[in-house]
Amino acid sequence: MAFPSVSxxxxxxxxxxxxxxxxxxxxCLNCYDAPCIRACPTGIDVPRFIGxxxxxxxxxxxRTIMDANPVGASCARVCPTSQxxxxxxxxxxxxxxxxxxxxxxxxxxxxxxxxxxxxxxxPPTGKRVAVIGSGPAGLAAARDLARxxxxxxxxxxxxxxxxxxxxxxxxxxxxAEIALWEADQVRALGVEIRTGVTVxxxxxxxxxxxxxxxxxxxDAVVIxxxxxxxxxxxxxxxxxxxxxxxxxxxRIAKSGGDVGVLGDNVAIIGGGNTAIDAATCxxxxxxxxxxxxxxxxxxxxxxxxxxxxxxxxxxxEFRTFTLPKRIVVENGRVAGLEIVSTAPDNxxxxxxxTERVVAADTVIxxxxxxxxxxxxxxxxxxxDVNGIAAVDDAMRTNRPNVYAAGDCxxxxxxxxAMVVEAAQRGKVAARSADLFLxxxxx
Amino acid sequence: MADLxxxxxxxxxxxxxxxxxxxxxNSGYQVMRAFEAGWGGAVWKTLAxxxxxxxxxxxxxxxxxxxxxxGMNNIELITDRPLDENLREIAECKARFxxxxxxxxxxxxxxxxxxxxxxxxxxxxxxxxxELNFGCPHGMSERGQGAAVGQDPELIEMVTRWVKEAxxxxxxxxxxxxxxxVRYPARAAxxxxxxxxxxxxxxxxxxxxxxxxxxxxxxxxxxxxxxxxCGPAVKPIALNMVGACAxxxxxxxxxxxxxxxxDWRDAVEFMLMGSTSVQVCTAVMHHGFRIxxxxxxxxxxxxxxxxxxxxxxxxxxTVPRFVDWNDLNLDxxxxxxIDPETCIRCNKCYIACxxxxxxxxxxxxxxxxxxxxxxxxxxxxxxxxxxxxxxxxIEMVRVDAGDTVHTWREKLxxxxx
Numbered sequence: 001m002a003f004p005s006v007s008x009x010x011x012x013x014x015x016x017x018x019x020x021x022x023x024x025x026x027x028c029l030n031c032y033d034a035p036c037i038r039a040c041p042t043g044i045d046v047p048r049f050i051g052x053x054x055x056x057x058x059x060x061x062x063r064t065i066m067d068a069n070p071v072g073a074s075c076a077r078v079c080p081t082s083q084x085x086x087x088x089x090x091x092x093x094x095x096x097x098x099x100x101x102x103x104x105x106x107x108x109x110x111x112x113x114x115x116x117x118x119x120x121x122x123p124p125t126g127k128r129v130a131v132i133g134s135g136p137a138g139l140a141a142a143r144d145l146a147r148x149x150x151x152x153x154x155x156x157x158x159x160x161x162x163x164x165x166x167x168x169x170x171x172x173x174x175x176a177e178i179a180l181w182e183a184d185q186v187r188a189l190g191v192e193i194r195t196g197v198t199v200x201x202x203x204x205x206x207x208x209x210x211x212x213x214x215x216x217x218x219d220a221v222v223i224x225x226x227x228x229x230x231x232x233x234x235x236x237x238x239x240x241x242x243x244x245x246x247x248x249x250x251r252i253a254k255s256g257g258d259v260g261v262l263g264d265n266v267a268i269i270g271g272g273n274t275a276i277d278a279a280t281c282x283x284x285x286x287x288x289x290x291x292x293x294x295x296x297x298x299x300x301x302x303x304x305x306x307x308x309x310x311x312x313x314x315x316x317e318f319r320t321f322t323l324p325k326r327i328v329v330e331n332g333r334v335a336g337l338e339i340v341s342t343a344p345d346n347x348x349x350x351x352x353x354t355e356r357v358v359a360a361d362t363v364i365x366x367x368x369x370x371x372x373x374x375x376x377x378x379x380x381x382x383x384d385v386n387g388i389a390a391v392d393d394a395m396r397t398n399r400p401n402v403y404a405a406g407d408c409x410x411x412x413x414x415x416x417a418m419v420v421e422a423a424q425r426g427k428v429a430a431r432s433a434d435l436f437l438x439x440x441x442x
Numbered sequence: 443m444a445d446l447x448x449x450x451x452x453x454x455x456x457x458x459x460x461x462x463x464x465x466x467x468n469s470g471y472q473v474m475r476a477f478e479a480g481w482g483g484a485v486w487k488t489l490a491x492x493x494x495x496x497x498x499x500x501x502x503x504x505x506x507x508x509x510x511x512x513g514m515n516n517i518e519l520i521t522d523r524p525l526d527e528n529l530r531e532i533a534e535c536k537a538r539f540x541x542x543x544x545x546x547x548x549x550x551x552x553x554x555x556x557x558x559x560x561x562x563x564x565x566x567x568x569x570x571x572x573e574l575n576f577g578c579p580h581g582m583s584e585r586g587q588g589a590a591v592g593q594d595p596e597l598i599e600m601v602t603r604w605v606k607e608a609x610x611x612x613x614x615x616x617x618x619x620x621x622x623x624v625r626y627p628a629r630a631a632x633x634x635x636x637x638x639x640x641x642x643x644x645x646x647x648x649x650x651x652x653x654x655x656x657x658x659x660x661x662x663x664x665x666x667x668x669x670x671x672c673g674p675a676v677k678p679i680a681l682n683m684v685g686a687c688a689x690x691x692x693x694x695x696x697x698x699x700x701x702x703x704x705d706w707r708d709a710v711e712f713m714l715m716g717s718t719s720v721q722v723c724t725a726v727m728h729h730g731f732r733i734x735x736x737x738x739x740x741x742x743x744x745x746x747x748x749x750x751x752x753x754x755x756x757x758x759x760t761v762p763r764f765v766d767w768n769d770l771n772l773d774x775x776x777x778x779x780i781d782p783e784t785c786i787r788c789n790k791c792y793i794a795c796x797x798x799x800x801x802x803x804x805x806x807x808x809x810x811x812x813x814x815x816x817x818x819x820x821x822x823x824x825x826x827x828x829x830x831x832x833x834x835x836i837e838m839v840r841v842d843a844g845d846t847v848h849t850w851r852e853k854l855x856x857x858x859x
Binding site: 017018027 | 508705706707729730732733735736739740743744747784831832833834
């Protein structure tokens with residue numbers, strides 16, 4: 001489907017010149033049992049893909065990347081490489097690691113540009129697998145299941161596949177067309193992605209399909225639904241016009257929709273990756289004053305250091321140790337934000353008497369996401385009190401033919417909620433489902 | 443996927459990538475690891491009737507800036523392990539990897555009896571072929587073996603004939619580059635009945651001298667001797683010698699190419715110049731057996747992208763284009779064009795042309811402007827494009843009409859003798 005190409009200004013990731021590609025690719029030492037491979041959640045053979053760039057085997061390079069990571073083009077742009085592969089590079093002793101992320105982008109850009117055929121579907125097993133959700137975990141699971149020969153149908157609530165990669169990460173970090181290309185790669189293996197279909201009874205728009213129907217029709221199910229909307233803060237004024245769920249905000253901005261009038265002052269509540277995206281997105285939409293309010297110290301923010309740096313460069317201001325107490329509403333619209341300082345011990349305990357009202361025309365909430373508890377219940381999948389699906393290391397749930405991967409089983413606030421980690425767990429879920437289905441055949 | 447299998451004078455392997463007779467093929471353990479990694483064949487470290495004794499301190503590398511081991515030299519000799527032990531390991535490797543080529547490299551004293559004895563003993567185990575080491579330039583040559591044979595066409599022919607008398611498998615003669623014209627030993631091998639030739643062996647070399655101790659590098663207790671040079675740096679020499687043999691009608695037997703082959707691109711070049719298989723050593727000594735995966739992948743993707751069904755279709759395709767200087771077209775003219783978009787104004791092209799070529803690149807007074815090629819006077823030598831650090835910034839563009847051919851040979855023959 002056509003997806004509006006919204007860029008919101010120049011991309012963050014730099015494209016390497018061909019000269020830089022030559023220098024970087026030949027600078028790689030081709031370490032044995034390289035630490036960069038071990039640092040990648042999906043285990044991309046980094047020296048191998050770089051060596052193949054150096055010798056001009058770009059097809060082999062792109063294949064090496066995408067074989068290990070079905071969303072390797074997206075990851076080339078959004079991975080916190082300084083904490084992963086590049087952070088592990090042996091050159092770090094000289095603080096000059098190989099620019100692995102940029103080289104990965106070079107190879108995957110080539111594959112996108114050349115329409116390269118990277119993989120084929122495996123010989124048909126006659127088994128059918130449903131994947132719920134087409135985000136990184138769902139696409140990774142579907143891609144590998146198709147390569148294993150299973151017939152795969154992906155159910156996607158949104159109009160386009162890709163999940164957070166398509167809708168939830170600002171376009172100057174990850175353009176939608178990259179995630180859509182990855183989805184097309186999966187489709188090319190014969191995977192059917194049914195968009196606009198909600199699994200469960202609560203379809204607001206479009207079709208819906210009952211979990212029981214999926215369990216009846218498919219031999220195995222991979223639940224890769226990610227997470228839901230941003231929860232309520234539980235403060236006064238939250239229903240006023242001008243209060244946004246950060247993910248809705250980014251989704252509309254990225255898909256070319258109209259976010260309406262934001263005003264001169266935008267307040268972002270939260271300190272994670274999505275809060276940064278909402279803040280930088282607001283700046284790029286022309287808001288003069290964007291301020292992030294976070295209830296603890298900056299070191300407790302789950303956003304990566306490079307994201308914080310980027311936000312600062314983009315002109316975002318930070319107010320740490322600050323808790324929103326009330327949204328001031330006039331004529332049904334946000335007119336200010338009452339905040340209160342918190343204790344310096346990082347307990348987020350409000351300090352009485354420090355209340356004050358700051359200017360805010362729009363308030364964007366990025367304080368985490370709710371869980372799809374009802375969906376897990378409908379599939380009979382056990383979960384903890386927070387709604388996190390209970391899985392073992394092989395992504396198996398309590399039900400023998402139901403697997404869960406992606407954000408729906410990540411712990412809140414953990415550093416594991418990365419695109420690359422979701423992809424890896426999707427792969428693991430696919431392998432487990434494959435083992436189960438092949439055992440059934442025998 | 444293209445068919446990568448090859449057949450060198452009856453020796454078959456699933457891909458053209460063989461390990462050269464060298465330290466990586468010293469033992470069954472290594473060769474099995476290599477075959478597991480995907481190597482199509484291995485030429486075993488040279489066997490002899492009696493093991494030799496090696497010295498300590500054996501290799502040295504030539505580093506060019508950040509590039510380590512651009513060249514390498516060694517003073518290691520042939521196998522220092524007993525023949526029976528090597529043969530038992532060859533049999534084990536062949537049993538476990540029957541589809542791979544195992545070629546035994548051989549060297550012994552220059553008598554018919556000795557060669558017959560060595561061949562017969564080796565043929566007690568399954569072997570796909572022999573490679574006669576007439577190339578080793580150090581140590582063994584002082585004992586009248588290795589390059590001492592390879593530098594004398596009559597000896598080559600004689601020994602080759604002896605081996606052919608006894609051998610039941612194809613015989614490859616490995617040639618030394620330490621000769622004036624490699625075609626003469628190659629012809630002698632063919633005349634002696636060799637089924638194929640392999641080249642090049644290593645080149646006489648001394649890698650360096652230590653500026654503090656004034657000792658040659660590497661040294662053995664304060665002294666050194668010349669070694670055999672190999673690695674990426676020798677590739678152009680090897681490629682020329684392979685091409686020279688490939689186009690020589692009096693040679694006329696298949697070639698296994700050796701010399702600085704480090705990746706799939708090098709392999710394609712050697713095959714286009716007439717090699718049927720390619721042998722690799724230094725790149726493995728630098729990075730391990732795993733590099734063959736990249737070589738297979740790159741070669742396979744290269745062939746697929748061109749719709750070439752079999753790697754054999756590459757063999758010798760460039761040889762007809764490798765001619766005498768006298769047959770080059772004197773009317774062909776190219777000039778340099780500098781891409782204004784990618785030029786970084788390092789002025790390397792300017793100074794190279796100004797001082798070392800034909801003063802055909804002008805430099806504007808304003809340092810922010812790009813150098814400009816004087817196309818009328820440019821001789822199309824390529825030097826500027828060679829020194830330019832930016833990929834594809836300087837392009838050599840054809841400017842003659844392309845419809846006339848005049849050669850020096852014509853000029854020579856048009857003059858009445």
